[in-house]
Amino acid sequence: MSDVVLGVDIGTSSSKGVLVDPAGKVLASETREHHVDRPHPGWVEMDGGIWWEEFAAISRALVHDGDNVTAVGVSGMGPCVLLTDDGGEPLRPAILYGVDTRATAEIAELTRRFGGDEAILDRCGSALSTQAVGPKLAWVDGHEPDAMAKARRLFMPSSWLVYRLTGSYVLDHHSASQCTPLYDTDARQWYEPWAGDIAPHLDLPPLVWPTDIAGNVTAEAADETGLPEGIPVIAGTIDAWSEAVSVDAQNPGDLMLMYGTTMFLVHTVEQRVSTANLWGTNGAFEGTRSLAGGMATSGGITGWLKELFGSADYPELLLEAGQSGPGAQGLLMLPYFAGERTPIADPDARGVVAGLTLSHGRGDIYRAALEATALGVRHNIESMEAAGGSIERIVAVGGGTQGDLWTQIVSDITGREQLVPSKTIGASYGAAYLAGRAADASCAADAPTGSSVPYAASGPGVDIATWNPPSHTVTPNPGLRQDYDELYDLYRQLYPNTQAVQHTLARRQHRLSNATDTRSTA
Structure with missing residues (x-):
């Protein structure tokens, strides 16, 4: 059996998956196209259930007998807001990242409430904008109070896939740093005074790094995806950062x-x-x-x-x-x-x-x-x-x-x-690379949940510059x-x-x- 890693990314217009060997060679790829919903000007939503359906379909299409999948990497568009109840059942369509501009009034109100742009910028690294998670949560609270009253968990595409694959409820630190103003970028933790003000009933996820092993594939997820039970799944992150890693x-x-x-x-x-x-x-x-x-x-x-x-x-x-x-x-x-x-x-x-x-x-x-x-x-x-x-x-x-x-x-x-x-494949390739690091000898597949893959990991196939060397330079x-x-x-x-x-x-x-x-x- 040949060792492989699986990387899957949930994008704005499609979901993409790649099966990659330890040397970085793409053995197979699969794409599922989809559309976002734009029910009103400025609204951009998507049914979060599609993310899991497409992941499962891609996994079944790529993984076959003879493939020894050693780890799974995930990434996705973000920051997004998928709210679920305490049982993980989505309460409404996911509100997508900065292309969804519905929360302009909430941006202004929260900026005023928390001391202005400079105060928020100092703590969070970013001012409030359509990219930020906090105003979107405030919009749901103001316009769909029944949904917010039931909301207990916050997911993005990558963390949703991790949850469906492993049962672990976590979010990576990079994604959290785009949850302005809920996260303190210097302290690297949720900022409870502002998070509690905006969404007091929300159980914010424990924080890990994208290269951390978030959990292992459950028996139920194995049945749905064709993946082996028990293999590690990294926490992953937002697609653009996975894409940066890929190149x-x-x-x-x-x-x-x-x-x-x-x-x-x-x-x-x-x-x-x-x-x-x-x-x-x-x-x-x-x-x-x-x-x-x-x-x-x-x-x-x-x-x-x-x-x-x-x-x-x-x-x-x-x-x-x-x-x-x-x-x-x-x-x-x-x-x-x-x-x-x-x-x-x-x-x-x-x-x-x-x-x-x-x-x-x-x-x-x-x-x-x-x-x-x-x-x-x-x-x-x-x-x-x-x-x-x-x-x-x-x-x-x-x-x-x-x-x-x-x-x-x-x-x-x-x-x-x-x-x-x-290779300009993108985020799915970056997710596969990060999964490959998790499968390296320095971080074996049986590492405990929450163990971190060091950035300087060494060993066969872990150098992204070797996986993906330059092709050419575009000169002005x-x-x-x-x-x-x-x-x-x-x-x-x-x-x-x-x-x-x-x-x-x-x-x-x-x-x-x-x-x-x-x-x-x-």
């Missing part, structure tokens, strides 16, 4: 740039860096710190455009976007189609396409979308460095790295090189720098110059949605 971008000075449904940036810093327009968090490994940013959408816009354009497929659209050329024939887009997270933290921002004429085609619009995300990446990078970050190396990962156009546009607009690794074209600098200046002007109109339209959208909801329930 060896978790060292000080590294920036992981994740091309996905949303664009996400994780910069590993030497010591804590805090600023109100980005997220300061614990890293994936004990003792590490991150400064992170995330756009509300990126690949989501390209997918939306593909649907609007009907029969066009991605290769065709990329070809036409390439033919459009730098500057998209005079178009400029703001990519705020789902509000925006960092660095403007404006849930009522809206998408703008400026410069349209009757001569523009779909390739020009698609090119403008790719450039818009690159302009947003530059804005985030500049914000990170202004806050005290020091970016020395950028590593690109995710589905958007397939093909050369999008990554080249990002390098051209930011003026930064990007290293593209051999210096001949485009002046034109793109001018476009970036226009980009930075376009948002403040249209903000009032965007907000007025957002209010109209909310009113229309509420009116429709009232009619549908009359």
